[in-house]
Amino acid sequence: MTALIDVQNLTLKFRTDEGLITAVDDVSFTINRGEVMGLVGESGSGKSVTAKALMHLNAKNAVYTPESKVLLHTDAGTVDVLKLRTAKELKVARGGAISMIFQEPMASFAPAITIGSQMVEQLLIHSDMNKARAKEISIEMLDRVGISDPAKRFDQYAFELSGGMRQRAMIAMALSTKPSLLIADEPTTALDVTIQAQVIDLMKDLVAEFHMGIIFITHDLGVIAQTADKVSVMYLGKIIEQGPVREVIRHAKHPYTQGLLAALPKLDDLDAPLTPVAGDIPSPLERPPGCVFHTRCPQIIGDVCKTKLPVDAQVDASHSVACHLYAEGAKV
């Protein structure tokens, strides 16, 4: 498999009036061609900020540490996205090799410009085709994502489309530039289950067809189980567990991952009590020392969790977990 993007030691802080806030802390992962990576975590865990860093899209007050690297591999060579400065240089990461679809498609389309002109505009920016050809490709793409009567939709505005239709149009727009990496930030969260199932099917077909990589950000482990090949679980800016999706869901090691799975209502056992993860995610201003999860951890060992940062322990070659329970010497 060929690597598409290598994220190495990504640490990102935001400069605010209250001081520096750590949003992402020493995160590393690789995505290969044709691979779907799920990024799971609750609100405030840093999933969206991590994804935006891949396009260097975070706000001006974001500070990256010098060790942070986002290596994007393209046919033209490898670039560190975080080193790119001008809009022209950044084109490769923004809409060129990487595209993004957002949670709320209504907010992502300009309301007063037709869907079609928005699609054509980005094709004109990212390729050297003429307007007529761009229109042709856009209509083709709308058709490909299952929008009926694409030529008519091309001339409509976002408000004229239903929620599911808008999300399809969003996907069509993101894919028309043929990116090698697609970042999907909660693309199905605002949709009904029936429409969510359609969009998930569509995305699976598209991965197979275009052979691109996808980062699928969600808080829904069911959606991850249905779409991803591998999964990274984030908590307060750290990846606390990562591995192949089957491994992580069936043999979760980290107490937080176990807690997330236990909190899900299960359909095969309606009598099982719902067990929440105790407590709330701490404010990023009050980042706990030691293991970031220790304030809510039901399996806390002792002072080591409160003072020492756990390092990644390998459960096996591809499955790793950052928890003192599995530190060297402790039994896995």
Next chain:
Amino acid sequence: MSEKPIISARGLSVGFKIGSGLFNKTILKAVDNVSLDIKRGSFFGLVGESGSGKTTLGRAFLKAVPITGGHAAYNDDEVSYDLGTLTGPELKDFRTRAQLIFQDPYAALSPRMTVRDIIAEPLEVMGLTKTREETDARVREIAAKCRLNLEHLRRFPHAFSGGQRQRISIARALVSRPNFIVADESVAALDVSIQADVLNLLKEIQREMGLTFLFISHDLSVVAHTCDHLAVMYLGRLVETAPTRTLFKAPRHPYTKALFSAIPSLDPDDRKGGQRLIGEIPSPTNQPPGCKFHTRCPVVIDRCRIEEPKMEDPGDGHAVSCHRWKELLAMPAG
């Protein structure tokens, strides 16, 4: 649970006039001919896609939207009200007995009021307490039930997380000691880890205070775990009602079946996809003739396109509105 219903609806309809021109007065029927009983002390679930009318039906039971057809009645041990004609002091009294918990705990709480004032507001508006001491005592009592401490009461909503905010909304809804609560997508905006906590709290409060809940949700797995009775809606109509377990074990309506098969399975090897619904829910202003579901139904026949099915209860409390449900029983699932 008692056998007596706290809410009963017969042929209930809610319509909205849309369009303003002289010749352009369309009526949008958001809820159409719904008959339904919610028994006292039950946790009644209402499910369906967006646009199915579940929120409007919930609001109709609170007399928060005008009822344009049929009847809806509220009955507890002390009073019985016809929701269609309720006005004046009786309506005021009804407001203390029926309350709503909103979906978005970020939008539902005023950022300029302390948590104490937010929870106390219904008491003051409804004139339920005479002195500040009495109000404070009620607020503290209900806050404790919702696991909010005195320190929390002095703060403003922005200092709280989503789960805590939702507990504040719950306390506010409960402070007038209502009998009937409509919880409209009350956990949809919460993270899974917090969602379980809020659901457990709602169940606990329901048992302790003997409340009746109408729980509106699009999330079937959440509904399965909290509700004892379910009603499924599609385009303003009820399509199926049954006790939760019965419905999950043997759904009778093709729409209910499709909803179940759309729930993403936690098993990565179970990517079969199941039965997929094609298309989307039609616009309520442009409703299909016959069975409203026929445009998306996988087992549609000609009769469905012409004749609208009626709700049928074969006597086991599992009612369904489909021409073909009996035939389909014999057919293998999927």
